[in-house]
Amino acid sequence: MSIAANQIGVLLATLVLAALFLVSLGVGAGDVTLFGLWHGTAELDLLAISRLPRTVAVVLTGAGLAIAGLIMQAITRNRFVEPSTAGTAQSAELGILIVTLLWPAASLGFKTLAASVTALLGTAFFLMTAHRLPPTQPFLVPLFGLVYGSVLGAVATLIAWQLDLLQYLSIWSSGDFSGVLRGRYELLWIGAFLVVAAWLVADRLTIMALGRDASIGLGIDYARMMQLGLGIISVISAVTVVVVGVVPFVGLVVPNLVSRLMGDNLRATLPVVAVSGAILLLACDILGRLIRFPYEIPVGTVMGIVGALLFLVLIFQPRVRG
Amino acid sequence: MIRIENVSLAFGKTNILKEISVSIPKGGITALIGPNGAGKSSLLGLAARLLPLQAGDISVDNLSVSSTSGKVLAKKIAILRQDNHVGSRLTVRELVGFGRFPHSHGHLTENDHRIIDESLRLFGLTEMSERLLDTLSGGQRQRALVAMAYCQDTDYLLLDEPLNNLDMYFASELMKSLRNIADTRAKTIVIVLHDINYAGSFADRIIAMKDGQVVADGKPADIMTETALGGIYGFNIPVISVGGQPIALPFRR
Ligand SMILES: Nc1ncnc2c1ncn2[C@@H]1O[C@H](COP(=O)(O)OP(=O)(O)OP(=O)(O)O)[C@@H](O)[C@H]1O
Ligand SMILES: [Mg+2]
Numbered sequence: 001m002s003i004a005a006n007q008i009g010v011l012l013a014t015l016v017l018a019a020l021f022l023v024s025l026g027v028g029a030g031d032v033t034l035f036g037l038w039h040g041t042a043e044l045d046l047l048a049i050s051r052l053p054r055t056v057a058v059v060l061t062g063a064g065l066a067i068a069g070l071i072m073q074a075i076t077r078n079r080f081v082e083p084s085t086a087g088t089a090q091s092a093e094l095g096i097l098i099v100t101l102l103w104p105a106a107s108l109g110f111k112t113l114a115a116s117v118t119a120l121l122g123t124a125f126f127l128m129t130a131h132r133l134p135p136t137q138p139f140l141v142p143l144f145g146l147v148y149g150s151v152l153g154a155v156a157t158l159i160a161w162q163l164d165l166l167q168y169l170s171i172w173s174s175g176d177f178s179g180v181l182r183g184r185y186e187l188l189w190i191g192a193f194l195v196v197a198a199w200l201v202a203d204r205l206t207i208m209a210l211g212r213d214a215s216i217g218l219g220i221d222y223a224r225m226m227q228l229g230l231g232i233i234s235v236i237s238a239v240t241v242v243v244v245g246v247v248p249f250v251g252l253v254v255p256n257l258v259s260r261l262m263g264d265n266l267r268a269t270l271p272v273v274a275v276s277g278a279i280l281l282l283a284c285d286i287l288g289r290l291i292r293f294p295y296e297i298p299v300g301t302v303m304g305i306v307g308a309l310l311f312l313v314l315i316f317q318p319r320v321r322g
Numbered sequence: 323m324i325r326i327e328n329v330s331l332a333f334g335k336t337n338i339l340k341e342i343s344v345s346i347p348k349g350g351i352t353a354l355i356g357p358n359g360a361g362k363s364s365l366l367g368l369a370a371r372l373l374p375l376q377a378g379d380i381s382v383d384n385l386s387v388s389s390t391s392g393k394v395l396a397k398k399i400a401i402l403r404q405d406n407h408v409g410s411r412l413t414v415r416e417l418v419g420f421g422r423f424p425h426s427h428g429h430l431t432e433n434d435h436r437i438i439d440e441s442l443r444l445f446g447l448t449e450m451s452e453r454l455l456d457t458l459s460g461g462q463r464q465r466a467l468v469a470m471a472y473c474q475d476t477d478y479l480l481l482d483e484p485l486n487n488l489d490m491y492f493a494s495e496l497m498k499s500l501r502n503i504a505d506t507r508a509k510t511i512v513i514v515l516h517d518i519n520y521a522g523s524f525a526d527r528i529i530a531m532k533d534g535q536v537v538a539d540g541k542p543a544d545i546m547t548e549t550a551l552g553g554i555y556g557f558n559i560p561v562i563s564v565g566g567q568p569i570a571l572p573f574r575r
Binding site: 077079135202203206207209210211212213214216217218219220221259260263264265267 | 370371372391392393394395396397400401403406407408409410411412413416420421423424427428454471474
């Protein structure tokens with residue numbers, strides 16, 4: 001991938017994202033027109049309190065999830081894992097559930113903290129196990145992740161069912177941006193910081209994808225990088241689950257699509273992965289608002305369908321060789 | 323100098339290496355030979371700190387591999403492992419360029435690019451430098467990995483069976499390049515070889531291992547004899563002399 005082509009790719013993606021951003025500001029049950037914005041304060045309020053926060057939240061979530069998926073794929077050296085199917089998101093749900101039980105009045109920030117801790121523990125266990133599985137059978141890792149995630153999800157459901165908290169659980173287990181308002185999404189900015197942090201260590205992540213021996217040979221502190229990756233994955237997942245709920249597939253299909261087009265030199269591709277994640281999620285969120293206008297379909301549902309289709313395309317499309 | 327002192331290694335109850343002590347002075351090519359399972363890869367892995375030391379000590383230019391930081395060692399010693407699986411979609415140039423990471427931490431300078439170009443040229447990769455690794459043949463990929471290790475530009479280069487998958491032409495080209503590097507740049511190369519004739523022709527010294535021990539150690543002329551080779555490999559290997567050069571004929575029926 002030449003540098004010029006790469007830069008054009010980034011530029012194009014950013015333009016698409018900017019266009020979607022504007023569309024997202026305009027779509028919803030209440031009308032927002034330029035004329036109205038110029039004259040009235042009501043529409044300005046709608047924009048500032050609801051539309052803008054929602055749109056920003058979608059962008060931050062999409063970028064964060066795509067990067068979390070990318071990192072998980074690099075450090076497990078497996079293209080078919082992502083946090084929402086490897087127990088990370090489910091561990092975070094368990095964490096929030098436990099806090100809700102023990103301390104119902106806990107703040108969003110505290111819930112995020114608790115979710116991050118359980119996500120960290122749950123993901124650490126997944127990674128430790130993944131590294132023990134034979135590398136000759138690459139499908140064992142995602143398969144183990146699926147089973148592991150389902151078991152954790154089942155435990156959460158059981159607890160919630162026993163304690164009559166099922167409707168809470170469904171809030172976290174299915175991503176939805178309709179409840180995002182000013183003052184209720186700002187934690188997602190943590191994800192943006194972590195995306196930047198990931199970009200700063202992009203070369204190390206690329207090397208980690210070459211394997212442990214190559215990493216150590218090149219002087220990388222493998223254990224520390226593993227912990228850093230684990231931390232970024234867990235916190236991004238936890239924040240997302242707390243604020244919007246589980247959103248599937250973004251972390252899986254976006255890194256894979258970008259890898260097909262641009263390769264795996266993460267220093268070049270990581271920004272594209274982040275922007276593309278934002279584009280995909282924002283497009284799905286807008287779609288969810290338009291399909292049954294003026295009602296909404298949760299983004300988790302839309303993403304489930306779109307993501308699954310994209311995944312099938314990835315599987316059946318022969319690899320571009322070049 | 324790589325100093326290996328009383329190094330032992332066990333996986334579970336089986337002893338893989340048994341109290342190995344051997345020193346490899348600076349400069350020249352040392353060939354490590356021996357039957358499958360002798361412990362050659364394990365020994366290199368320990369020297370390059372890929373495996374944790376269990377007993378004994380290994381130092382490279384007086385830097386103990388167990389206590390020196392990975393960053394420092396990465397500028398001293400580079401290793402090519404025997405089995406490498408690269409699943410990343412990187413171009414040959416990108417992969418080789420990562421060999422510069424210990425020096426440049428990803429910000430390649432003019433000098434880095436010069437060394438990358440030289441590595442590509444040295445291992446016959448210039449023409450395919452923009453191709454993705456997963457589009458290369460096994461031998462081409464192997465050369466890219468050797469070039470990456472070379473590009474790390476360390477005083478010590480450990481190569482575990484670099485001739486894997488190489489055709490006759492590239493195998494002998496690679497050995498000539500290594501000979502040239504060792505002679506003109508004062509690099510110390512330790513290379514695991516199964517083709518003892520390459521060891522006999524290109525190495526300054528041959529160390530033979532068997533069952534986790536060093537069983538022979540000396541100049542090629544001393545090792546390339548029927549008795550010595552028979553002892554190492556456990557079957558009769560005739561050795562003839564071609565132009566004063568001993569050639570082993572393990573395939574003679
Ligand atoms: N991770 C491991 N667990 C258990 N045994 C191992 C492990 N790695 C290597 N061994 C054993 O250690 C012994 C030495 O292995 P090593 O790879 O060092 O041999 P080698 O001399 O490089 O052989 P080859 O010529 O086949 O590459 C072998 O008997 C092998 O079965
Ligand atoms: Mg070996």
